[in-house]
Amino acid sequence: MVAARERVAASLIAAVGPDGAVRRACASRALESALLLVLLRERGTHPVQVRELGAFLASGQGQATGFDTALAQAVLHGRQVDGDVVGGQLLAGFDHFSIARKRLLFDVHLAVASAVPFDPSMLRPVRTGGGEGDNSVTWIEMIMLSVRILAADGLGRAEEITGRERERLLELLGSSRAPVWENYTAAHLLALLAVQRFAPSHRLVEAGVEGVLACRNPDGGVPPMSNLDVFNTGPAGLALARAGADRPLLHRMCDYLIGRQMPDGGWAFGENMRHSDVDASSYAAACLAAVEPERHREALVRAGGYFRNIVGIDGGFPTYVKGDPSEVGMTGGAVSALAWDGTGHRDLLDGAARWLLDAQHQDGTFERSWSLSEANTIWRTMWALHSMPEPTRTALKARTADASAAAHQFLARAQNQDGGWGYRPGDASDTTSTCYSLLALTAMGRRPQDDAVAAAGLAHLLSRQEPDGAFTALPDQVAPRPLLFDAPVFTDIWVLLTLTACDSDQAR
Template identity: 80%
Template sequence: MAQAVLHGRTVEADVVGEELLAGFDHFSLSRKRLLFDVYLAVVGAVPFAETMLRPADPGRRGGDNSVTWIEMIMLSVRIVVAHGLGRGERITDAQRERLLELLPSSGAPVWENYTAAHLLALLAVQEYAPGHQLVETGVAAVLACRNRDGGVPPMSNLDVFSTGPAGLALARAGADPALLHRMCDYLIARQMPDGGWSFGENMRHSDVDASSYAAACLAAVDPVRHRQALLRAGSYFRGIAGEDGGFPTYMAGDPSEAGMTAGAVSALAWNGSDHADLLDGAARWLLDAQRADGTFERSWSLSEANTVWRAMWALHSMPEATRTALKDRIADASEASRRFLAGAQNPDGGWGYRPGDPSDVASTCYSLLALTAMLVRPELDPVVRAGAAHLLSCRHPDGSFTARPDQVAPRPLLFDAPVFTDTWVLLALTACSGGEAR
């Protein structure tokens, strides 16, 4: 894309299918394929093609929390492609009006803090209404969120999502209670009407990932003080749980995902008696979802160890009744994951995204968290000791750490959120030093 914009170069090879999405095993594959092909066509790297002109998938479902960005993205794609092919007459007045209705519907300046969707919608509106005020205000919103280096972030606001795991890490490390209460007050003030949380401020849509970390933070800091917020969160998780026992990312009825299911379990574990049925179903779903090698689908991370950690945290946080009923299965799952992590450890003591990849800080943290979540005693386990030593060796002279990017959106594209490096390191070092392991 950059070469096309800067130098007018075209792409002959199938870089989307053979490179970008190679090995991408997710239910959104066909939609991502179309989206990235259109990105390349917009900048002139590849020609527009009739195969790109698919009917827009409205994706609208009942309720105030319906995820509309898929609808907006697919509608924008259809409009951009139709005009790119010189077939603007294929777009109906109703579709044009719908996009003009969707674009200003978010409370965030950049639509739902999702810059890629926002930009694609602006490109579409510009095709049939170039002088529309939404184009001018929309471009101004993108320019306003530029970073100091001149670049534009893929997500214009991640404050809510960042606060959940950061608060959890600080709580486990024994931070000042006054600080923790301020962080929790921030989260409670941004709890959505459905009881969940969004990843950024001023958004319409909650998601299981942000909600899981926010609720886990509140429970870790003070479940009594935050009881009402946690009860509302419990209602949210109950409402979005799948019939198969798992949890999706955004909408009830979407395919369940291992990372989301594990996160929901970890968030509900504080009140296992009220959610015993949900937790039991989720535990069984996770156990069924584990692969023979001890891993799970990677979901929102490129690191195998991320979902292993979240699954092990979840399985070992179950109420006693579930842990007793599934004792042998949980033990077998833990052993499979432990074997995988032991075999994937690099000679330097760290872990990479996948076995054989160079060690990186985030994957090393996830791996250490997974092992300690299985109640492995750090002082007695050579794998954990070597991993902790490697992690400490990555510390910069000023005490900071740097990790390869691991946040993924739109999947499987990486973006860098440096605050998460500090969060994962603090969680891992706390667990390895004998602090709260889960």
């Protein structure tokens, strides 16, 4: 195991740039590649890139669902989808407050690609200007405005779009500090397609096209995020810190993160963005605390202010906006980031811990949120609960023990015969789910040397190492939920965290 850990650590260290950032691209995906292909065809430009995008889609890469395949078949062969691949497949079992918006969005994606016809239900009012309800985050407002404009045009009802709506979309599209709007490629492309309908010669369209083309991968496809460097660096630094990497390297990574801290004290997932999120902020703060909390005290105090300002009245944490429903993964991450200084955040930690305990299902699981793997939120919850400082640790000792026992029982039942875990019970074992499961077990204090479930899991994980020392994994992250995206560097991060936790007392 030591040799495997050193190999993975070396691979992750090689991903750290001179400025301390982990600059590794997301893999290409069908959705963004299909949208760009439609846009370039409409504009009649970039014939070479059109051919390359077509070749990528024809290869079948980046197609994890029937929705992806329907998009590819529509733009390549003009085939309309057979059946409801959104409601009946993609969103089947999707239990989230955003489901109505997601249904509309994915249906419009298919309509733009000519996989389904536009429907009058797609043309619904959108409150412009932000600040309320579903549109309180600017990218949601921009997406919904784009959907409305595209649907109106597709239905032959473009006159229903007001001048203010068009102006607002241009205002939002032009507000980006990054070449791709908020590094969110699909939202950027949807807005470009909408502006193409009423102002095809606008400078923002051509500039936007060039921005997306510049972030394409060598396979010709388009990634879902054009920059994930801040998010990558947080957990990578945490993993390397726990593995005992050189201090100058770790300090360089932390200095990069501090340089990217937002005015509100949080972090965004990529560079040149305006919106912080709890997920990126949790990993960044956990990294700073793991490396040297006193050296990074000022940044950590600011991060504490961010978490305090976004926490929900129920004690849990949302992903983006105060007032949105709390989520298990976000709450577990926030607790783990705040635990370095429990005396300063005792009220937050106590409320969040109680919310997490209440959120556990009878079978020991939690909501899956931003991952397809059941084990992800189990790990993040166990990490949080077992990181609690006093007096919360003692006050919740019995409930934490019960929650840990239920989680352990679930992981024992869900473990496959080969020792690994899949996304859900019955799914084939995959590297990432196995890592999350082992991280959950070690966070509870279960080690391979004294726990048969953990021992079998570690043996399976080590068996997945390839002859060259590398590990490969299925993607498990989703954005926009529930669409999978693949960030290959995550594999090294989760594997290194896991191997270090299995061989030490650094599981928490």
